[in-house]
Amino acid sequence: MVGENAVVDTDIAVAHWGEHANGGGDRLAWELVRALDYPPFYVGWRDESIEPNDIDPKALINGWWMERALSSGGLSRKLAHMLGWQIAAPLREYDVILTSGNEPLFYVAPDDQTWIAYIHHTNRRQSDQITEIESKPFTSIRLLFHYLIRVLFDHNTNKPDLFVVNSEIVKRRVKRYWGVPERKISVVYPPVDTHTYDPTEADTEDFYVTLSRLDWHKDIDSIIETFNHLSKRLIVVGDGPERERLEAMAGDTIEFTGFVDEQEKRRLLSGAKAFVFNARDEDFGIAPVEALAAGTPLLGINEGMTQFQVIEGKNGYRHTRPGEEGPSLVDTVRQFERDGVQWDPDTIASFADRFSVDAFEEGIRDAIAQAVSESSVTPSWYSENGS
Structure with a gap:
């Protein structure tokens, strides 16, 4: 050292x-x-x-x-x-x-x-997320632009x-x-200021929570569709350009809080049954770590850094996107409801200390x-x- x-x-x-x-x-x-x-x-x-x-x-x-x-x-x-x-x-x-x-x-x-x-992160639209432009207009022009950006960075x-x-x-x-x-x-x-989170901050209640900027790459859509289908209570914390559209597709069991202060965030993370995270190929993901530090299990997408923040069956479960092989988020929520997780809240919180x-x-x-x-x-x- x-x-x-x-x-x-x-x-x-x-x-x-x-x-x-x-x-x-x-x-x-x-x-x-x-x-x-x-x-x-x-x-x-x-x-x-x-x-x-x-x-x-x-x-x-x-x-x-x-x-x-x-x-x-x-x-x-x-x-x-x-x-x-x-x-x-x-x-x-x-x-x-x-x-x-x-x-x-x-x-x-x-x-x-x-x-x-x-x-x-690397310049994501020019690297690992380049396929996202296939659905956009003027694909060839966009590809040329992204190539030029890559060339610029190759020299730097x-x-x-x-x-x-x-x-x-x-x-x-x-x-x-x-x-x-x-x-x-x-x-x-x-x-991550893990020591400010505490599993005893709030009693666990019958709701799930997700927290992030409400933007396309956080893929909140699939989370809302899942909880609409299951008719289970979900609290969506955060704000962003997608909020209005997401609220329009949400059913009666889904609540949007917008931004919350740190005290309310700690209360929600500690009081939730589980934290749900679905961001696309997340570079790291601070919000899932904050949830773990609060002793709350993580239901995370099986990609990016999120896949490694979940220790399957111990502090949470991993799910895949629609159309991909593996359990869906619906399957994962049902498994969590049936089996819970092996680790207690204090053990989950101690896992987060590495961050x-x-x-x-x-x-x-x-x-x-x-x-x-x-x-x-x-x-x-x-x-x-x-x-």
Whole structure:
């Protein structure tokens, strides 16, 4: 294990691609800052309305045109990131930088700087989710566009000294789609504040719960169809562009809460019979871990990182999508109703500790120390002669 002082004594800065909707990537970047005792923190673009009180970043991409492009979204935002990150002058003065997200990969680091890049996912529509465009209009044009994006990243993805990824699933994708050698990739799971969840927070009641941003790739449709069919109570926590459509298809046993505060989230997760998760090829999935930390069984899709968060029959059950071989979500709910799970709530909660904030901080510090050690350009004879 690498000593903590190897990181504490390092001149380091953290840089995040951009604050966006208080999502998992933002929270991870803020936790990177806390884990390293609040070094200088930069963001490609800043949203002060979502920042915690202890976080005070500096905007890295400035200027009227660039700020306008960032706020506009789409291709103009991508172009602004591509231009804004290449030099990123404030970052160049540090011995070590730790970046978060894909956009900082456009950065061209000085040759004497150690660079660690935390990657949440590959560009998914251009890689593992490319088949999703088959149902879209102008498929050939979209394929050409996605090819161009892949070419852009082919020229940028091997420059950091070390990649840190949020799961073994993403490690595989970074190797396959970006061509990064395995020796340059380390897995450090995102931080989940597991100790704030408690199986005794609420008595278990007769309802199931799902929690996520209500977007197409979370595939809430199938969950609603299942609970409509079974006439069982389901609470859907979260908001997003799909909410209105999902509410229209939901029956009387399904309730939408929108966003809830942390206290209510902990109560719902602790009080549910089981947590249901159906996101497509999830890179990691923080909400399922939060449910497990609350001692609640997980009924998860048999793909992405979710498949590994379920220990079949012990802390939950896995299901497959309609048309695929294996038990459906309907089958899984019925099995859970009939057999329950082997582990008690405290054992389920202890399983989630491998994804804790403490484990994250230790992993990040070790990754930085490893990168610093391996990026040294000092000749061996120079050190051996005491010069």
